[in-house]
Amino acid sequence: MSLNIITNDSEKCEIALDGLYDVYDPEVGLNVVDLGLIYQIDFDEAEKKLDATMTLTTQFCPMGESITSNVTESLASAYPDWQINVNLTFEPPWDYSKISPEGKAFLGR
Amino acid sequence: MLTPMMGGGLQQTTNYRVVLPFYIFASISFLVAASLLLLHTDIIQSHYFNPHTLAITHVMALGWGTMIIFGASHQLLPVLVEGKLDSNLLAYLTFIFTAIGIPVLAIGFYLFHTGALLQTGAVLINIGVICYLANVFGSAFKSHTKSVHAWFMITASLWLFSTTFFGLLLVFNFTQFILPDNSVAYLSIHAHLGIIGWFLLMVIGVGSRLIPMFLISKYNNPKALWWIFGLINASLISFLIFKIADAPVASYYFSVLLALAAIALFGRHCYKAYKVRIRKNVDEQMKTSLLSVLQMLLPILALVTTLALLPADSHPNIALLYGFCIFFGWITAIIMGMTFKTLPFIVWNKVYHKKAHGGKTPVPKDLFSEKVYHAMLLVYLFGFIVFISGIITLNDIILKTGAAALLAAAILYVFNTGKTLLHQPKKL
Numbered sequence: 001m002s003l004n005i006i007t008n009d010s011e012k013c014e015i016a017l018d019g020l021y022d023v024y025d026p027e028v029g030l031n032v033v034d035l036g037l038i039y040q041i042d043f044d045e046a047e048k049k050l051d052a053t054m055t056l057t058t059q060f061c062p063m064g065e066s067i068t069s070n071v072t073e074s075l076a077s078a079y080p081d082w083q084i085n086v087n088l089t090f091e092p093p094w095d096y097s098k099i100s101p102e103g104k105a106f107l108g109r
Numbered sequence: 110m111l112t113p114m115m116g117g118g119l120q121q122t123t124n125y126r127v128v129l130p131f132y133i134f135a136s137i138s139f140l141v142a143a144s145l146l147l148l149h150t151d152i153i154q155s156h157y158f159n160p161h162t163l164a165i166t167h168v169m170a171l172g173w174g175t176m177i178i179f180g181a182s183h184q185l186l187p188v189l190v191e192g193k194l195d196s197n198l199l200a201y202l203t204f205i206f207t208a209i210g211i212p213v214l215a216i217g218f219y220l221f222h223t224g225a226l227l228q229t230g231a232v233l234i235n236i237g238v239i240c241y242l243a244n245v246f247g248s249a250f251k252s253h254t255k256s257v258h259a260w261f262m263i264t265a266s267l268w269l270f271s272t273t274f275f276g277l278l279l280v281f282n283f284t285q286f287i288l289p290d291n292s293v294a295y296l297s298i299h300a301h302l303g304i305i306g307w308f309l310l311m312v313i314g315v316g317s318r319l320i321p322m323f324l325i326s327k328y329n330n331p332k333a334l335w336w337i338f339g340l341i342n343a344s345l346i347s348f349l350i351f352k353i354a355d356a357p358v359a360s361y362y363f364s365v366l367l368a369l370a371a372i373a374l375f376g377r378h379c380y381k382a383y384k385v386r387i388r389k390n391v392d393e394q395m396k397t398s399l400l401s402v403l404q405m406l407l408p409i410l411a412l413v414t415t416l417a418l419l420p421a422d423s424h425p426n427i428a429l430l431y432g433f434c435i436f437f438g439w440i441t442a443i444i445m446g447m448t449f450k451t452l453p454f455i456v457w458n459k460v461y462h463k464k465a466h467g468g469k470t471p472v473p474k475d476l477f478s479e480k481v482y483h484a485m486l487l488v489y490l491f492g493f494i495v496f497i498s499g500i501i502t503l504n505d506i507i508l509k510t511g512a513a514a515l516l517a518a519a520i521l522y523v524f525n526t527g528k529t530l531l532h533q534p535k536k537l
Contacts, residue, residue: 108389
């Protein structure tokens with residue numbers, strides 16, 4: 001995939017991303033995948049555990065709680081019987097380079 | 110390498126119930142002040158110390174400017190102090206005391222009832238401000254980090270309390286002579302504690318974080334912000350010293366210069382944030398907010414003119430121009446822009462908090478009418494410019510035309526605020 005998302009299972013990751021394309025950063029109006037907020041999605045088949053690591057455009061984003069909870073719900077919809085863990089990180093911090101070409105086009109860049 | 114933080118660093122949002130009453134109160138205040146301005150355009154022909162001018166000024170400064178800042182700052186305090194709001198109860202108490210105190214004070218000025226009515230209003234407002242101050246201090250000092258933005262907020266809140274407490278003394282001084290001189294002699298101190306200490310410091314402190322955030326710009330320059338912080342405080346403190354020492358009028362230019370330097374640095378901060386923004390298209394609300402930065406220069410221009418003309422006392426209406434440019438100019442423009450950036454977010458968060466997946470939900474800007482916002486902005490700018498022309502020419506027809514346009518802008522503002530507040534969730 002053209003996105004820089006680290007994963008240990010590309011097929012499962014595609015399914016997870018299908019749902020995440022519908023989770024939007026309400027201020028930017030762009031989905032969290034094209035915005036480059038999703039850093040990593042790992043799957044533990046044996047334990048039925050999904051670990052996602054994501055960021056926000058700014059550490060002080062007032063919509064952070066809403067965005068992360070919607071990411072969690074989206075992943076839970078894609079993998080209903082799995083344990084979902086969404087970790088938030090600001091290392092490395094989000095920047096413009098993380099936006100996909102589609103996202104850049106949307107932002108007029 | 111990725112460093113996960115399990116839930117850490119996530120911004121804790123303030124409950125919308127705490128915030129929305131302030132927005133409602135402020136929008137009604139704007140409508141009331143604009144109506145009073147239309148009814149009493151004759152105040153421009155008289156000295157600024159008259160009942161109607163005092164009533165309109167306090168409705169604008171407290172009911173409009175301060176209440177919207179209270180609302181927004183309760184929401185944004187966690188963002189600025191990098192922690193959480195200390196107490197919802199204190200926020201409710203702030204609203205209750207100020208929402209009762211402000212109309213009582215305004216009516217007291219309007220009727221010029223210098224006794225119990227004014228005193229009751231002033232006492233209630235001070236109790237509300239103390240609750241706010243306690244909440245800001247509690248939130249800021251319980252937070253582990255104190256950014257420059259937090260210091261802007263803490264200091265601005267202290268200046269606010271100085272303003273309202275000094276106002277309380279002035280109100281009691283009308284009947285009990287507790288100050289060496291009559292209250293009129295202290296009006297400029299009271300006004301500038303509020304304008305520079307509260308409004309300028311707070312608007313720049315909050316704006317310097319929000320403008321880059323809403324532009325989706327990574328620009329940050331804490332060193333420049335510390336300079337701005339120092340310059341604004343130095344401007345106010347030097348003015349207070351000159352005033353108390355009864356220094357020559359020319360010395361006030363020094364304080365003006367410091368404030369001007371702070372505004373110029375803030376303008377530079379906004380410009381740099383704008384230049385490196387990620388989103389190319391800038392929405393109208395952000396354009397209005399950026400316009401308000403330019404509007405900061407108008408009061409300075411009026412002030413310099415006032416200082417130059419006041420010794421001759423030949424143009425007393427220029428002093429009113431100064432106040433008008435501040436309250437109906439800069440403060441109103443920044444509020445108009447920021448209301449429709451922050452309020453839709455607050456309501457969106459309330460309505461769509463857990464619904465923003467599995468289908469595209471409306472974005473915050475869909476919660477109000479952009480056409481009405483655009484019309485409001487045009488009518489407002491027309492009214493603002495025409496009213497200024499009326500102040501300069503002392504022509505009542507021009508003043509009435511400008512005031513009518515400002516009232517129309519206030520009606521459109523209230524309409525869009527109501528539309529946002531009453532937004533119902535769309536079926537997903």
